[in-house]
Amino acid sequence: MENCIEIKGLNKKYPQFALKDVNLTVPAGSVMGFIGENGAGKSTTIKAILGLMKADSGEITVLGDKAPDLRVETKEQIGVVFDGLAFPPALNAVKLDKVMSGIYKTWSSETFFGYINRFGLPLKKKFKTFSRGMEMRLSIATALSHNPSLLVLDEPTSGLDPVMRSEILDIFLEFMQDETHSILLSTHITSDLEHIADYITFIHKGEVIFTEERNEMHDKYRVLKCTEAQFDSIDKADIIGMRKTRFSCDVLTTAAEKYPDITADIPSIDDIMVFYVKEA
């Protein structure tokens, strides 16, 4: 299987929001970072991938199976983390283990309790007493405990402190040691992606703006720090986005080599996202 997720021409219209012709491909054995601001369509796209909503049009293939009617065997191979805890707050870790062992055929209690121990989570404390960070750790432990080959993660590191975020990212890297494993990781914290993502897809107002290889992004994009006179000399077609400050003008471009006299910086993923959003 070349691609573990393939979305072609996905459209879904809601009264206040629409996904417009979304195309997304996650090659097998890779980590796809899925970025965009709040309400851009990341969670809706993830719901479509998991078969939790029916698209108006388009085609979604997950691990060779067509969504939304994914086979149970296919679902068993997908580890999911939703944005926030998606378990009854009256349960505790011991009871959740029993619930999940009755839902997933491939559930491993040993793996689950291993992660619970590793994340320092209590066994018998009800989830309603958990902090946001504890909820996310529990969700990640659950997603990893049924031997999945694909992880679909919606904001898995939000609410975690930097130390725990780093540990979670290490766990994702461990997961990726198996070359057949893949991750679709939606996040606001784009610095996480600098560490693990192979590809980045940016979605804005329900439309995919770009999908790029992360390493290529570093070579491709530049922020030109220009004066007003220099800005006027830039071909408008080369400007992806711009940000005016009091003394200068920052321009995001992929054609920096055409302007050797202008100072060029390498933008972070955050910078690229902000430039695109401001321009749109």
Place this chain on the structure above:
Amino acid sequence: MKGIFYSYFTLNKSYWITTASFFAGVTALTMLFASLSKELEAQGDYTLFGLIATMAMLVPFIPAIILLEPSARDLEKAMATRYANHILAAGVSKPQFVMCELIKNIGACAIGYGLGCLTILITELVAPHSTSPQLYGFHLIIILLAGAVEWICIPLTLKIKSSEKAGLIVGIALGVGICIASGCVSIMTDGEFWGETTDVLNTIVSPTGLLIAAGGAAAIYAVVYLITLKMVKRGDLC
């Protein structure tokens, strides 16, 4: 599916405890009503006898009604916490998800009917000849219809995300429906239908009555199952 039932039983423990306590209380009360009604009948106080006998007939339904209550509430909570999404994204298919809801409903009906029969049986043992064998049939009819009504609440809960509102809508619709139907029958028969029906139990618990109730309940179950499945397939539950 096992996991869904495990969480259902774990999360609704208070309902099972309440059912058990009410079963004990209801059985005691039914025995009391049955004994009282026998005495009142012997004394010739038919007004009070009628009231007490009706109470003795209806009180055993309470545990069944309590048992039917948590399924829609459980679904509402599962949607509110997005647990429903997790289940559907996990190793459970959409038809299995709906089937679980159906099994919860039918299971509650079966256990509720069993408890009701047990109450009648115990009452009969304690106060012989105080109950009628027709009560078992009457119980079956009422529980079949109560289960079907509760089952209607499931797609409504999916739609409006509130089991209480769903119950209210179904309750009002049912109440208004029964009132209109009763009124129509009364007008058409010039009030004679109700006047002639002295023995309600005999009228309802006939083979035809049982057949109509079973057929009606089966039709409701089938139609609502298909509607619920369609809604779950369309998605966007949470």
